[in-house]
Amino acid sequence: MVSEPLASSDGEPSVVLLHATEEDLAAIEPWFDDPDTLKYLGAFTTVRAPGARRYIAWNPNRERVAFIMTTPAEAAGKVLYNQVAVGYTVTVNHRSKGYGAATVRALINHPDTQDVKIFEAGIHAGNEGSIKVVEQSGFGLSSLTYKFRR
Template identity: 30%
Template sequence: MQILDATAQHAGGIAAIYNHAVEHTTAIWNERLVDAADRAAWLAERQGSGFPVLVALEDDGTVLGYATYGPWRPHDGYRHTVEHSLYVREGLRGRGTGSALLTALLERARAQGIHVMVAGIDASNEGSVRLHERFGFTRVGVLPQVGTKFGRWLDLAFLQLVLDQAPPAGGGSSSSR
């Protein structure tokens, strides 16, 4: 298995993993399927904004999983915090692909000076929660019934990992008036 930066040639494999999650799981709270062109545009936008999209590849080039991160919230004060996504092809979970992707993603985030990485996970997805806890993520809260899929309400668990102990960079202004 190799972990690489995704290219447009991986868009079809990413779309297949994404669509399976849309159709069969509560890992993605979307209901719209995508095609390779959609994922290629998403990939270009994500990478164009300076965020990585990593793929785990089989020796034959098959996409086994993918991981990325992007802005946590749009306001300046959150610029050192990201939220990530990580998905592994059905039937391959629990075999190290997710761990390899998360390891590489955390390395990339640290290299980019990211301070905190957030995971928003369906609270009933125990496998994903356990994976993140093995990497040091801490469960910091649950928002009950904030999503819906397959005719039921879903709870969103938030986990976070502080990646460094650096003080905040200067900049911006504050006023106590």
């Protein structure tokens, strides 16, 4: 069950980050029907990525407020466990209330990620809310990726 979260000293909502269970994944699947989630994160199938670690952020009212996952980076065919890609979504009812940044910070401080040296979040340029979340969480812009699409 969910333990009581610690109060945030900076006024940010507090969350407890727990490993996502199959019950959690079933409960959040409808979140991926939201047009913004589909646009920026993709379909629910993305949460089943091989090697991903999946977490649910719970608020003090014991509500699921966010989903966040990491996948190890790869270079030259080798998995880099000290570098992860981060993807997340906040339920529509809890957006713009600080839960995104609280969830990202909880991930950075989670015992599972203490060996991780680099967290990367690939964010669509138009996703201003998500850009704000990672900037509030201490991320800095390191590069731009240009893509050609047919």
